[in-house]
Structures are given as C-alpha cells and as structure tokens.
Amino acid sequence: NENYARELLELFTMGPFDRQGQANYTQRDVEEVARALTGWYPNPHNLRVVHLSEGFDDGIKTIFGRAGAWGYDDVIDILFEERAEQIAEFISRKLYQAFIYAVPDEDVVSELADVFLGSDFEIAPVLRALFRSAHFNDERCFGVQIKSPVHLLMGFLKEAEPDYYPPSFMFFTLLSASRVLGQHLLNPPTVNGWEGHHSWLDTNTLLARWSTTESVIVVARFFFVTLTERVLAALPQPVSAGAVESVFTIPVALAEHLLPVPVEVLDINAPAEDFAGDLVNHPIPDHVIDSPAYVSDLARLFLGGTPWYEWNLYGTMGTPMLQRYVNYLIQLPEFQLT
Numbered sequence: 001n002e003n004y005a006r007e008l009l010e011l012f013t014m015g016p017f018d019r020q021g022q023a024n025y026t027q028r029d030v031e032e033v034a035r036a037l038t039g040w041y042p043n044p045h046n047l048r049v050v051h052l053s054e055g056f057d058d059g060i061k062t063i064f065g066r067a068g069a070w071g072y073d074d075v076i077d078i079l080f081e082e083r084a085e086q087i088a089e090f091i092s093r094k095l096y097q098a099f100i101y102a103v104p105d106e107d108v109v110s111e112l113a114d115v116f117l118g119s120d121f122e123i124a125p126v127l128r129a130l131f132r133s134a135h136f137n138d139e140r141c142f143g144v145q146i147k148s149p150v151h152l153l154m155g156f157l158k159e160a161e162p163d164y165y166p167p168s169f170m171f172f173t174l175l176s177a178s179r180v181l182g183q184h185l186l187n188p189p190t191v192n193g194w195e196g197h198h199s200w201l202d203t204n205t206l207l208a209r210w211s212t213t214e215s216v217i218v219v220a221r222f223f224f225v226t227l228t229e230r231v232l233a234a235l236p237q238p239v240s241a242g243a244v245e246s247v248f249t250i251p252v253a254l255a256e257h258l259l260p261v262p263v264e265v266l267d268i269n270a271p272a273e274d275f276a277g278d279l280v281n282h283p284i285p286d287h288v289i290d291s292p293a294y295v296s297d298l299a300r301l302f303l304g305g306t307p308w309y310e311w312n313l314y315g316t317m318g319t320p321m322l323q324r325y326v327n328y329l330i331q332l333p334e335f336q337l338t
Helices: 003-008 027-034 072-082 084-099 106-118 123-132 149-159 167-180 203-219 221-233 244-248 248-256 293-303 318-330
Strands: 040-042 047-049 060-063 066-068
Touching: 003 027, 003 072, 027 060, 040 106, 060 106, 066 072, 066 106, 072 084, 084 123, 106 123, 149 167, 149 203, 167 203, 203 221, 203 318, 221 248, 221 318, 244 248, 244 293, 248 293, 248 318, 293 318
Parallel strands: none
Antiparallel strands: 040 047, 060 066
16 A cells, blocks of 8 residues: 555655655655555554554565665655655745745745754754744744634634633634634544645635634623733833723734734724814824824724723723724734734
8 A cells, every 4th residue: 555655755754856846756666665664554442553564565675776674664764864855855844834934935944954954853943943033033924824723713712811711612612613614623634634824715714714703702802801901011111901092002002912914004994084072172192193094093993983082991881892893803804814
C-alpha cells in the first residue's frame, strides 16, 4: 500500500519538488519506502499498532540510491540524511504559511531552513527565530491571514471573558460552531488537513460567522463592560472608564483591540448627522475636533444619536451601546483577519 509512503514524502517531510522545481523523489522511491513500512498492523481490540515480522518485507530495498533491508526507522534516518535541505525548506515554508501568510517570502523561508538545519531539526528554535524577526513584526504582515473558525471563536470567547462560561459550554460551542463554519475539529477533510486561508470564507460561512459571534455577544453582553475597562486601563495614557469623555476614547480603543489593522484604514460607514444634543452648552472637546476624522466617526457611530454628555458606561445605556458597537466591529471585513 503506497498511500502512507507517498504521504510521508509529499505531505509530511519534503513535498514533491524543491524550490528549483526538481523532483524530490521518484515513483520507485515511493514503492521502496512502502515495502520498508510493511508489517505494521492495528490491534482491533486496543487500537494499538504492532509490528508482525511475518508481514514485513525483509528484502533489499533501494531508497534514494541506498540499498539495504530497510525498515520503518531506517526510512526516517535515510529521509533526514539524504533530503535534509529539502525537508528543512518544506517544513519552514509550512510554518511561515501558518503564522504569517499563505504566500511565503522565500528569502525568509531560506533563513528559517538554515536555523532548522543548524538546530538538528528542532522546531522550537525555528519558531523563536521567526517570532523575533523584524519580518514577523512588520506592519505589512498584520491582518493578512484569514482566521480559521477555531481561531475566530476562541479569540472572541477569550475577549468575552471565557471564565464566565462552564467548560462544557466552551467545548460544545467550539465543536458545533466551528463545524458549521467549515472546520470539524479532529475530522479534517483530507490527511493534509484543511486548505485554509481563502477557503474559510464564502457567502454562507461569512453570514454564519456573523451570527455565531453575535450570539456570543448576546450571552456575554454584560462582560463587555469589563473588556472596556481592561482596554482603557492598558492604554499608554490610561483613561477612566467612568469619565464622560471616555465616549471619545472607547470606540477607537475597542476597534484597535479587536481588529488587526490600523483604525485609520477602516472603511467606516459613519452617520451623516452631527453629534446629537445641545452642543452649545456641551461642546465637543477640542482634542476630539483636532483628532483624525475616524475619532469623531466612530464616536458618532458608537453613540447612535445619544448626546455625548449623557453617556455613562455604568448607566442603563452603557451595556446596550457596547453590545451594538462590538457587533458592528465583528461585521467589518477586517475582523475576519489576523
């Protein structure tokens, strides 16, 4: 059976071709690896895998030009001895695609592959090098990945105070919702996993993403006050959540916290109307007027026609306004990115 032999080479170690387009292995290599992997059987009673010598092909196999009565462990050694550079680049490219972007920067991949080779194929040093690199922290790498359903839901549940939910609720929410959104946990569509990236979004899954996260908002609505307090307290110049002027800080702070892109690039569908209420006796603060337009746009959107001086985070209007505003943010295209 050549299935696992081919998957071992094609999906889990080196891929079919190197960067120059040269084949990393031949059909003969696949056949010989398959022979070396014979003899392994699952025990139907305890589901453990055992090796039975009577099922093993103990003949001479030639893998990447090396002949011997190779078995499973020999195959692994030969792969990493004969195709070390190809494996290092292939796995480094997968790590880049998982943590940065679907289209890799091949120069960065080569640097990671060198780290991989130098660390004798330890993955931790590769990830450490990637996460500490200037490339990883480049603003151009922010907001370029489409969140998987699990990433979307776990991230949002974390923001909505997950300690509030019993573990059973968390588990079944993730299990059922992620399945609806196209990621059935522990049951990928192929042995290669989920295709990811653009495949996560279509006209059906986008609507499902909105409705799913909106349902979390309904359940966790009162905890967005706590989220707001945390966000304001973490600002470089902390803002008192109870201060009336916080209404001009909260919309921007929440947008910056929940979205992976700068607020200034958002396409804000702000109300055409000016701030409501008596602006003669309660003028808009000068620092708001002098700020970029998105500060006023988000504040007016957040207020929804309520006079700014009547705002109170802890009043009867506070929680519904937060709920409505967070719901607006999660329906922005940028919320689907990371």
